[in-house]
Amino acid sequence: PYHNSFLNQVIRHCLRLSAFEGIYPWHRHPKSDELFLVVEGQLFIDFPDAPTVCLGAHQVLTIPAGQIHRTRAEARVVNVCFEELGADTEFVSDQQG
Secondary structure, three states, rough: OOEEEEEEEEEEEEEEEEEEEEEEOOEEEOOOOOEEEEEOOEEEEEOOOOOEEEOOOOEEEEOOOOOOOOEEEEEEEEEEEEEEOOOOOOOOOOOOO
């Protein structure tokens, strides 16, 4: 249900290709922005303090460093992610109570 592959490195950042279905847990990247570009399907990005964003094919969203979020897909989604190489990921408790 979840596959994440390293594609390439640009200076101190990396490009990853992800294909998944389901929910990725609540987390944040304390020191790295994270950019999502959807290739196929719909990617939902939930925030504990803001409305959910739904990205379709060819749509992009950047999540600022430190912002708590989770990604989810009701059906298979393929997306490209651009972030700092070796970015820390901190998982946080359930943000929905």
